[in-house]
Amino acid sequence: MKYALIGCGRIATNHVKAVQNNGLQFVAACDVEPQNIETLLAKHELEKDGSIARYADYRQMIDEHPELELAAIATPSGLHAQIALYCIDHGVNVIIEKPMAMSMADADEIIRRSAEKGVTVGVCHQNRFNTAVQKTRQALENGRFGRLSHGSIHVRWNRDQDYYTQAPWRGTWAEDGGCLMNQCIHGIDLLRWMMGDEVESVYGVTRQRFHLYLEAEDIGVGVLQFKNGAVATVEGTTNVYPRNLEETLYLFGEKGTVKIGGKSTNNLDVWDFSDETEADRANKGLEEQTSNVYGNGHTSLYADVIDAVKHRRQPYVDAAAGRNALEIVLALYKSMKTGRAVKLPLTDFASIDMTGEF
Secondary structure, eight states, X not given: OEEEEEOOSTTHHHHHHHHHHTTOEEEEEEOSSHHHHHHHHHHTTOTTOTTSEEESOHHHHHHHOTTOOEEEEOSOGGGHHXXXXXXXXXXXXXXXXSSSOSBHHHHHHHHHHHHHHTOOEEEEOXXXXXXXXXXXXXXXXXXXXXXXXXXXXXXXXXXXXXHHHTSTTTTOTTTTOOHHHHTSHHHHHHHHHHHTSOEEEEEEEEEOSSOTTSSSOSEEEEEEEETTSOEEEEEEESBOSSSOOEEEEEEEESSEEEEEETTTTOEEEEEEETXXXXXXXXXXXXXXXXXXXXXSHHHHHHHHHHHHHHHTOOOSSBHHHHHHHHHHHHHHHHHHHHTSOEESSOOSOBGGGGTTOO
């Protein structure tokens, strides 16, 4: 399958590893800074591969390579939607880094237009493929929790000023949002997915405590009410001193309690069920080693999208899943702006509507 990468920054190395692990034909790479492309390719010993075309304009790349079957979008977040829509209009299947868009209108348009054009869209919520997450999801689908009482996600990370000065788009409302949109959205995706997807209302409070040079928040907390009666809390921050502490998901049910911990929801810290089996005892204390907070899921996510394209099915993490995670973040923002709980579905809000909040 012929592939192109659009955006060669911080997360791009995970995409290249996934490309190599899945045997894709790497046709072209695009970045507005040509050196970013060369640095990335050199890191993976691909800099001398003359078959990989280099571009600064994604539109030129798409136009000159009609044979492309799959493109990944790993640019600043504010560009995700327009690039995705251009690819979709040209019949190119896409993998979009999170968040899939910065507004509900753009997310809905990606879903509408991809269905209209028959194009596959996958969104990079790769932590769904973590071993600990998959085991928990299986237990949930098998009814082992019984009725859910409540859950929570805690993303307690550190991002210092150097992180933001490396890329001036970070922390801006137009291009990024704050810790909830950038760092916490993976955990929010897991929480909503596990708790039943159907959210009734969202209430959020955000603050900018330490990163006063940004436009957006560095701490956000929220309460989610689900239609099934369960409730959940969200805590996301980049204010933890001196380094990343945890990304932890809790699920509490009548007959089971699970805590998925580690730096990126990759360990089973607690695994307790009323009908405990030998396999359960083996799961206790499971740890999946990762090289960074992005985890190991990109390779599995790519494999699933490739298979979805080949068999004309929806990917495991499709555009609707990407929309669901985005909707919670934007609902938390809207709640902060209005001072009231926000009823879902949310149809009319964008991160840029938060301009001037702090």
